[in-house]
Amino acid sequence: MGAYLRPRRLEEALLALDRPHVVLAGGTDFYPARVGRAIEEDVLDIGALAALRGISAVAGGWRLGATTTWSELVEADLPPLFDGLKQAAREVGGRQIQNVGTLAGNLCNASPAADGVPCLLALDAEVEVASRTGARRLALGQFITGPRRTALKPGELVVALHVPRPAHPTRSAFLKLGARRYLVISIAMAAATVEIADDRIAAARVAVGACSAVAQRLPALEAALAGARVDRSLADRVDPAHFTPLAPIDDVRGSASYRSDAVLVLLRRLLTSIAS
């Protein structure tokens, strides 16, 4: 039988990670991967670590504790910058999942269809990682290195996510495509954040999920949007040529060509909703 640790202090947790442990946060990815068999791994439950909880405004932006749940995010008082992430939070599983599933868990699980990832990419989020030897910060794009793979090294724990404060007033949105209304893994999803100055886009960040091994930003589209007037014509700027970072595949949820077509539609609708 494995060990089960539920420390209250971060140092204890990091000390424990001297030996390999499976980290347990909300458990919504942990348990489904262990159906019908005995659980024998050593487990580090991070749910009682005060240092990993809560959302706060800090210098330069916001800190989202690693164990912030989707429900806590939805209920938090945050500026429109976070509207897209909140929309995603409401689409993760059902209420039961949102009440315990965590933001960092979603990133660490690193599913190509993780709904949080495109939003956080579009927020330019950084991942704060700690170990006994110190802390480091990585851009989210560097943190997730492949399907179900992250840059976490042995002994490291995700402590928080950091979202920088944009230079201009910002709007954000998220759209998810699934084959049923609730509890559904995305066929494709898209997130966008646009900073607006003088009715024009000062900076745009757009990301697409479930259409590549890891969700991708679309720099060419972002460039095409920069300087554009924020009106209905935004949608017309999306061009399939912007999709080169994507590599959609065929699976039970949809075909590759469908995903490509769907991304175009999702992005156009996303930008239309941002413009209105």
Place this chain on the structure above:
Amino acid sequence: MKVAFTLNGTATVWRGLPVTRLAAALRDDLGLTGTKVGCDAGDCGACTVLLDDRQVCACLVAMGQVEGRTVETVENLERSDGGLARLQEAFLAHGAAQCGICTPGMLMAAEDLLRRTRQPGRAEIEEALGGVLCRCTGYGKIIEAVLAASQQPMVRLSPPAGAAVGARMVRVDGHAKVTGRDLFGADAVPDDALWIRVVRSPHARARFELGDLGALRHRLAAVLTAADVPFNGFGIYPDIKDQPVLAAGIVRYRGEAVLALVGDRATVLSIGDDEVPIRWTPEAPVMGIDAATAAGASLVQADKPRNLLLDGGVRRGDVATAFAGCAAIVEGLFETAFVEHAYIEPEAGWARRVGDRIEIHVTTQTPYMDRDEIANVMRLSPDSVRIVPTACGGGFGGKLDLSVQPLVALAAWRLKRPVACVYTRPESMAATTKRHPARIAAKFGCDAAGKLVACDVRATFDTGAYASWGPTVANRVPVHAMGPYAVPHVRTWGEAFFTNGPPAGAFRGFGVPQAAIAHEAMMDALADRLDIDRLEFRHRNALRAGDTTATGQVLAHSAGLAQCLDALRPHWRRAHDEVAAFNAASGARRRGVGIGCMWYGIGNTSMSNPSRIRIGLSPSGELTLYNGAVDIGQGSNTILTQIAADALGLPAGQFVLVAGDTDRTADAGKTSASRQTFVSGKAAERAGHDLRRQILRLANAGSDATLSLEGTRITVRDGAEVRTIDLAATGPLTAEGTFDPPTTALDADGQGVPYATYAFAAQIATVEVDLELGTVKVLRIVAAHDVGRAINPTLVEGQIEGGIAQGLGLALMEEFLPERTENLHDYLIPTVGDVPEIDCILIEDAEPLGPSGAKGVGEPGLVPTAPAILGAVHHATGVRAMRVPLLPHRLHEAIVAAKGKRA
């Protein structure tokens, strides 16, 4: 480790491994089996409880995380005076619990909402319940119940003597379902039971050799192999026992049982498949109809040439000549997929040896067939086997085949200890039967006036690795494949082929839903061709009383399709107007309206299927319905009580129920083929009449006398005369009724009387299609069903609404792919947000043979739904689905292709 927390208001200390799931701790250690487990993976929500006042899946919470917190389960909902909470009352009154396996989770999710929002609207309710799946109800009655719970309190209806039939009586077993007290297959396993974990084939087709099992046997109480099974073959038909309990050297589908590990629960769970010495030699599997029928295809079962299980058909008139004279002819080739039953309760049960008898407590649809099959497998006499059905958390045909029964029985017999087995969700999905994938080639022709003249339908089925109910499907479909229409010249053919897919068995409708997709598409096409309204075209051709069917049967009574269509006509017109108005403002979304019709023969096809029901009145005045028909959620416990009560003349509320137990009831056949209301209901009616006659005779009273029962005394009032019978003095009374619907065998041309009566139905669907994304949202369904007589309208509507939800899944999302969709997040069934509001219209064209005129409704709800939805998609887009499910990418592709053609 010790975990201290507050459970249902009480300080509680639990000891165990902190990584234990909360659901398991509640159920296995704390005795709270009201919390159900349907998947252990967060996908079904059956385990929903409140943790610190918020709904969570108890299967995803570690006990270590519960320290110091509060947990509330369904057992906490009842009021402190023992009465039901308003929400529970509302669930009862609205028929929101059918099988009841999802009910505790639904209640807790709703409770979470009601604590935050006093008077929630429909949208808020959907959001709150979005994480709990229900496979039975179609969600409508659950939403109604939650809406009602925040409003006025309920009055529970308890019909007086003589007024039970037709009343919206609450389910007789409903209280247990809304309190979490109902005991399902996994709920009452004895503490000292050993557990089985089945080792299954990872290959669709392989040979294998077992290595040395000595080391495993040392760790376990037993390791069962094929060699331990006295007669290693089972199957539905007496002459086709082709499925081994445990495979012997060869496996024919992925998920087939190979070994049973028997031991204490922790030990069997800790043994991984990689520790079991099996040397596999995989072979190329035969997948799909084309592979099975290809020249030189390898055989799935060595003694089944051409991989053919069975074929046959119906022939009437002269099809070739008739087609030559048709004004319009249409053709199509339609394909459907494997569909999973996805009942929320996985297979579960346990057995114990009692002397020289074996007793099996199991979730099942068919206790008597189970008894005989277990006797056969174990080489015992049927009286040595007792089946005690537990509450059944959904069946839909999937619990008509054996699952855990032979394994727990063999192990308990040998080890002389109780032995239990509960399938995991992936195991349930991989190992058990599916709906048959079908390929249906249809051709229909009509005259210039729009009267059908001829049809030729060939339905080819993939029956998977073993026969199961394949013959039933292949027999039933040719009888139904022309649809509920008068067609003078008919040729239909059904054939089923073995493949290395999962065994395809019984699933609500036995192949008829697949066939309906084809014949209804043909009706639309002919109507469009002749520019006749699609509803009117069907009305013109509807089978009516007095018509002769394709099997030569004259429908003497109760053929209410035309009445259904008449009832739908105003809805149809209104839907057209609304759709036209919406589409006028053209955008990326277009709406459409579709219609589907069906007929469905009640009971077995051309085969005896008797039911026997008993009623006892004991010297102490206890009135008992001994009911061998299992209620799998559809409501037969209640329906049979209502029928028996009125036949006898006492209030339904005075009955107690003994259900299913093969030692205490008589055989009432299986719960399938929509037969329990019609067949067992008739037997219950006769039993009620029998008891009434006995009482009237004792009281020497006339047939109009009224009865009442108080304590041990029956009072018989016959006009002014009042007589009493003291049961304590007369001794027990027992009465019995039997019924076997009159049918005849079908001849070589399929001519005869396959069923004593048929249900008819028509449904309208309104859909909205996202033309750019290929997604379909069903906005509304109006369903008109001729049920003969609605014994309990709430339960009838529940069957229709639940059937519609499954029909929606069949049309739009459900496709079982071995290995790829063996869980409830890759295999999608409709959630509360996917099923639209449904209007049910009940047509009562009485069937003289049935109890109070009733027929059946269990399967018919599902049959017209997919055709109506697909017709609506066609109306909206011009695209006709030739393959279901019509997943977004498939519809998108078809829309793009159609655009390309037009351009």
